[in-house]
Amino acid sequence: MTVATAGEFGLISRVTARLGAESPYVLLGPGDDAALVAAPDGRVVASTDVLVEGRHFRxxxxxxxxxxHRAAAANLADIAAMGARPTALLVALCAPANLQISWAEELADGLAAEAGKTGAVVVGGDTSASPTLTISVTALGDLGGESPVLRSGAQPGDVVAVAGRIGHAAAGYTILSRGFRSPKLLVEAFRRPEVPYHLGPVAARLGATAMIDVSDGLLADLGHIAAASGVGIDVRRDAFTVPEPMRDAATALGVDPYGWILTGGDDHALAATFPSDTRLSSDWLVVGSVVASSLFTAGDGVTVDGRRYAGGAPGWDHFR
Known part of the structure; x- marks a missing residue:
């Protein structure tokens, strides 16, 4: 059965039937003109992201x-990177009329499962016919009385730390683009990110001065923090250990694995800056430091071992 056969409201009925989780934040779920989501903090953290077939997935x-899973993770990670707890997702699906309805149902299963990892629920959305399969997700979150962790708070002397996998999804993308399907660990990392959502609020309580999720590449995303904070950031290449599957894949494909680690996105790891005396758990890997911006020339907001990165673009840019 295709979505055209089921019709718009048949599609909506089939999809919403698979989103049956409950949440204390959701006062009214799918089925009315709008959902009703509680905001105990009095403030709502919101983020939106789009996945387009042929651009973000195949x-x-x-x-x-x-x-x-990927569509939900991209948005839930943004909420976590503000130091908030995700509460709800809104999803819009634009699909060709010949799309199998089973594909849409399984998409809903993935969205609900990923949201469930954080306690969030899919509360509504929209559907439309489109020649290009597109999924748009909006995530909402609650700060629980804490201040949001912005990109603009990094201070000279802070340490830069990363939590979660990094470089794995980029390696998986390269492997798939070369026509291979292994190592499975890396390919699966591209297909389904493993995001340390809970560490976002933890970082806020620890006093993180700035935070971002690594969606476009570590150097590129740290560049956003550097620009917003008016500082420089220096990353140490030797802070990273290349996992054996990544090292073997890089050797087989003739690429530098540090390119995946430093400039690859889609893992949605959390990158944050902390005062240097912060006691970080083993969940965090210290990878660099924040320095005064006067130490950098224009365009050198983020360096690797004190030098401008020479390995190409620092990350993904949709329009480059």
Whole structure:
């Protein structure tokens, strides 16, 4: 059965039937003109992201459930990076009329499963016919009385730390683009990110001065913190250990694995700056430091071992 066969409201009925989780934040879920979500803090953290077939995913590389996990993770990670707890997702699906309805149902399963990792629930959305399969997700979150962790608070003397996998998804993308399907660890990392959502609020309580999720590449995303904070950031290449599967894949493909680690996105790791005396758990890897911006020339907001990165673009840019 295709979505055209089921019709718009048949599609909506089938999808919402698979989103049955409950949450104390959700006062009214799908089925009315709008959902009703509690905001105990009195403030709502909101983020939105779009996945377009052929640009962000391919159906011959990833299952519908995989795409659902990725679409949810991209937004939930943004909420965590503000130091907030995700509460709800809104999802819009634009699909060709010949899309199998089972694909949409499995997409919903992936969205619900990923949201469930954080306690969030899919509370509504929209559907439309489109020649290009597109998924748009909006995430909402609650700060729990804490101040949001912005990009603009990094101070000279802070340490830079990363939590979560990094470089794995970029390696998986390269492997898939070369026509291979292994190592499985790396390919699965591209298909389904493993995001340390809980560490966002933890970082806020520890006094993180700035934070961001690594969606476009570590150097590129740290560049956003550097620009917003008016500081420089220096990353130490030797802070990273290249996992054996990544090292073997890089050797086989003839690439530098540090390119994946430093400039690859889609893992949605959390990168944060902390005062130097902060006691960080083993969940965090210290990878660099924040320095005064006067130490850098224009365009050198983020360096590697004190020098401008010479390995190409620092990360992903949709329009480059």
């Amino acid at each position: 159906r011959d590389w990833s299952s519908a459930r995989d795409v659902g």
